[in-house]
Amino acid sequence: MISVSIDGIKLSVAENTSILEAALHNGIYIPHLCHHKDLPELGACRLCLVECDGISDPQQSCTLKAEDGMVIRTRSEAVDKLRRLSMELLLAAHPEDCTTCPKYGRCELQTLIQYMNVSATRIHRRVKSILKSTNPLFNHEMVRCVLCGRCVRACCDMRGVGVLQYNKADMETYVGTLHDRLLKDTDCRFCGACAEVCPTGAIQDAKSFTAVEKHDKLLPCVANCPAQVDIPRYLRYAKENRLGDAAAVLREKLPFPGVLGRVCNHKCEEACRRGELNEAISIRNVKRYIADMDKQMAWKSKARRMPLTGRTVCVVGGGPAGMTAAIYLSKRGHSVTLKEAMPKLGGQLRYGIPEYRLPRDILDSETDYITQVGVTVECDCKVACPEALLREYDAVLVTTGTGAGVRLPIPGNDLQGVLLNTDFLRDVSTSDQTGIGERVVVLGGGNVAFDCARSAKRLGAREVSVVCLESRGGMLADPEEIEQAAEEGVIIYPSSSFEEICGETRVSGVRIMTVSSFRFDENHNTIIKKEPGSERIIEADTVIFAVGQRPSPLPESALELKRGYIALIGDGTMKTSIEGVFACGDVVYGTASVIEAIAAGREAASEIDIWLGGDGDISETLAPTERAADKIGIIEGFYGLKRAEELLLPAQMRSSGFSECSGGLSGDNVCAESGRCLQCQLRLQIEPARTWTDYVGKGVAQQDAQ
Amino acid sequence: MLSDNREALVRVKSFSPDKIRELVSCAYLYGKPGTLGSLLNRPYRAVLGALYNADTDGELSRLGEMNPHGIVAGLSAAAALCGAGESVLVLPSGNGFTQLRSAAEKAGITVADEDFIDCRAHADDLLLHWAALAAVADLIIGEPQRIITSVNSRLTEVMPGEPVGSVMAPGDVKAVRIGASYYTPSVMSEPARAELFAAGGVIKTYGSDCCIVQAAYEQIMRLRKRCCGKCLMCREGLFQFGEILREITKASSNPAEPALAKEIGEALAPAAHCSVGEAAAECMLTVLENFSSELDSHIKKKVCPAAQCAAFSAVYIDPMKCCGCGDCIAVCPEDCIEGKPGYISMIDDVVCTKCGKCAEVCPEGAVVRTQSRIPRLPDRLTKAGRFRR
């Protein structure tokens, strides 16, 4: 350590520290522009000048290494005069229109101008020719560039990419790319380091955000994931072929990665920033590959197990939410019993989602983990009154989901041959008789409707149709579900209303009409506008209602309900009306995705742990925690890299049985696909801009006008 | 020094570092005070032999054709002297220097084709001018050390200590530019020192018919072309210098500008990372110091002593000579000449920019440029040949 004095304050700093770093680190502000904590120094702006005893001229503090016994003054007449001159010269080449600048209010230069209180009045001004270009994710408005060179150093030195450089046209130097190409035509990695470090409005995010929004806007995949899985981290490991580490990242947040790798509704991909270049990363398929390859499960040795607390919890319902909660509660040291009404664990994963989407061996291998962490599982155990369990357990969590199908009130809804989605899919899964005939009509347009239709097809139905209110583009099911079903021969009737199920005792058809528009009123009733004279009948012997699911009733329970769902006592809590009874998952908010159920299960585990006297911290560090390397280098043609296609069985082979449709990605493709990721989190590793206002109160005040 | 010093290259290989130190520590540095020996107080990663960034004349590059082996010998000696791991010879891009290139390669020196040296990237390297290397080679063979310069485009040598003027032809000299600095003729009697020969090491004289403000403006513009634009002070300072000098020649400057130029010049010198900024500061500061009366004359008296600045002159059409052909009217970019065929053309002095286009085309030589009073001219359209004084 070295001791220096800055403005009379004695500081002890590490060797090889610059005076500027030493000052800023200790809350002493010295104005600076070209300096950035994470970049090599350029020593170009001369705003950081200080006086150093023993040296006659003011010195650049960013390049002045601290030496033992140095006495520094950050202000003097000479220093102030030189700094002001630098600022005046800088401003002479900068437009005077802060108010029309998109960076207004978030601009480092602007705060420097305020701090120094300088304008370029005695100086010859100039307007540089406007160079403006729109790139994916970033806008370049180089007329605002002050040539601090931070972006060039970020791109070259920090990232090792080097697409930004100093160019010269006649006398004017400007920052640009080789031959002034657009970023998409260069080797740009769209890492955003340039935009992050730019102190002006010259290189800016196309969509601006506030400091609070920054994390979510820059890392939208993670923000959009209900369980906040660290996606860029496992993609990076996958790219580096460190699949065990990648699996560990998944396991930090998800107990069932193999399941999710197949059935997750992948909200992350919708938000992926790669999508603004060409196509989103195939995140789900990469996850699937990682999970499938994880035979070693090395992460298990790092899993956190707390000593037994002696407290007991009963989880009612063995779907994804219940299983997740049980796992984490058990890891927190509580004795957990999981009661499941069906013969096996899994809930909708087992009795809802058909096998061609989720092979049962995958499900079994992942649900096994529950007993491994010590949860006592009781299947075939229907609970009629959860609160009664409080006599035996300290806490009860209800995650009974939405197991009951909905029968629409239309004529003929109880004819023979009318089935409910939940019953049908359960029967498909348990290989019981399903009771379908040759011609099946499914009413509904969500993923479950397509599960029903595609299962019916696989069971040998000759003609299967899906009828739904929504237009083709507005259907709720995932686009790939619709597409694959159509390939398999499922006929789709979008924009259709269900008028009547025809038939005497058995179904003979469904009468439908064409819908021109529909909406929901304030009471959640559908208001439908139909085209007159558009009636038609689809002949059928079987009709399956797939228009939603509701919780199965808990016959003896006194839990307060809200429209049939368990009512919670407030936002942000999973407590029910009965002290000690908690609820989460579909049974609370209606049918949602598997990943939401898992996220809810985690939250419930945390809340119950607190309620039982723990600290609620269910986090685990299973993967290496090293910081990602900043230097990403060049990948040729990075912009245009195409999304990897999953291997899909041909439609004919798919519809002839229940074997899995999709083979996911091949190993090579996984590497390539992960390599397409922009690694958006890298930008968050860069020190965010700090301005003089961050130092106010520590003796910093705006400089007085001269 | 101006002829190929093969001998030095042979000898340098056989000398021990101590011997080399003994012989060449006293070598001068171009454009910098001190000697080679004074630079050896710190370690260097590499030794770089190059021309200076601020060399806007390119004259000294001819040394590369004339004394290639001397340069290579000097570079080898310097590298041996400071124990640098690598020696690099920087050649201006383009063809030529074949001998120099091959001699360097043979001597195990890295050759880099570069028109501009990024001094930040070479912060740990020792940068020596080709001329300094040639001088080192001379010292190795026991020759006295000379300073090389190009006087009005003729490459020549001057002995240190001899008056600068000894290599110059006598004549009408108002100013002497050495490198980018402007001196009064008194510099000619000063003893030659290598540190005087900064930038391109060129000596150029200016007669009384030259405007020093214009000359300095052009020099600044040449430097601006070379400026890499990284240092704020250099990039923006050079722009301001250019503007300030241009406005002075255009008669539109204000009296505060020399002070501003001085402030920038003094701030620029220590801020520059390479010779471009240093040379520009020198250029501006020497003009301010040595030619203040010429600047004052432009700014306050509105007179260009060399009668070169068009803005201070008036252009008029001699009514006794104009034949009324109207050729001037056709070329005037400002459309400020009134007249019709057979009538004496008249220039609107307020609008006229003194560009001189009209004078170029006038078949009678009737367009006159003057720094003094305009004689009485017609005040209305007058037939050619009819005007009476």
Ligand code: SF4
């Ligand atoms: S970049 Fe900053 S200083 Fe420049 S106009 Fe925009 S807000 Fe103002």
Ligand code: SF4
């Ligand atoms: S690679 Fe990164 S730092 Fe370089 S231009 Fe592209 S986004 Fe900016």
Ligand code: SF4
């Ligand atoms: S674009 Fe921004 S970061 Fe890059 S040089 Fe210009 S002002 Fe600095």
Ligand code: SF4
């Ligand atoms: S590019 Fe990668 S880090 Fe960025 S949003 Fe997409 S998946 Fe996430």
Ligand code: SF4
């Ligand atoms: S002094 Fe001028 S030319 Fe030299 S490095 Fe700085 S900006 Fe570039």
Ligand code: SF4
């Ligand atoms: S000097 Fe130029 S502007 Fe003036 S009159 Fe002649 S042509 Fe026109």
Ligand code: FES
């Ligand atoms: S911050 Fe030190 S010179 Fe720019």
